[in-house]
Amino acid sequence: MNRVVHPIEEESYRRMRARLDTSHLPPLTRAVVERVVHSAADLDYAADLVLDEPVLERAHAALHAGAPVVTDVEMVAAGITRRETVCRIRDARSGPGLTRSAHAVRLAYEQVGAGAIWVIGNAPTALEELLTLDARPALVIGLPVGFVGAVESKAALRASGLPAVSNVSEKGGSAVASAALNALLYHPVPPFPSSSEETS
Incomplete structure (x- = not known):
């Protein structure tokens, strides 16, 4: 089912593009940048x-093939409206050396x-904990916000070599993290080539 875009969103994108030229960006990179x-x-x-188009292409394929989506907090999950998500923050407990988010x-x-x-x-600690696990993710959208640990955790994510979306500064948050995921959800899936195209 095609997504119906509200006129206010259309006008908002028009105004944004009047101030920000994204036309030179590859398709998925542009989609993520614009939605964030x-x-x-x-x-x-x-x-x-910090984005990489081949990483986004593989993540887009995994997402539309049904890969589970996990969020660190319910505010991120609330922003992802077209996909079921896993969020275990209500079940989590903090302890010595372990935050509730971790x-x-x-x-x-x-x-x-x-x-x-x-x-x-x-939570930067959620991202730090993920990097200790053998999660072999299809993608990590690592956009935690804050003045303590956010920059460092995102730098560690980039250094890990895992497929990732991140940013360099302290900025981030639930809204931008869910927006990055939604950009991949809303971006159309390429059609399969016809049999004639495959044999030509």
Whole structure:
């Protein structure tokens, strides 16, 4: 079913594109940049995000093939309206050396195993915990926000070599993390080539 875009959203994108030229970006990179900028009304994200088109292509395929989507907090899950998500924050407990968000990541990993798409927009400790696990993710959207640990956890994500969407600054949050995932959800799936195209 095609997504119906509200006229206010159409006008918002028109105004954004009048101030931010994204026409040179590859398709999925452009989709993520525009939706994140739109969600935050912050043009600086265009230079702050760290994206890789082949990574996004593989993640897009995994997402539309049914890969589980895991979020660190319910606010991120609430922003993802077209897909069921896993969020274990209500079941999690903090303890010595372990935040509640980190424990929620452990619980979610025990539930979904390898190959999921992780969307982390709130807690740097959730991202740090994910990097200790053998999660073999299809994608990590690592956009936690804050002045303590956010920059460092996102740098560690990029250094890990895992397929990722991240940003360089302290900025982030639930809205932009869910927006990055929604960009991949809303982007159309390429049609399969016809038999004549395959044999030509």
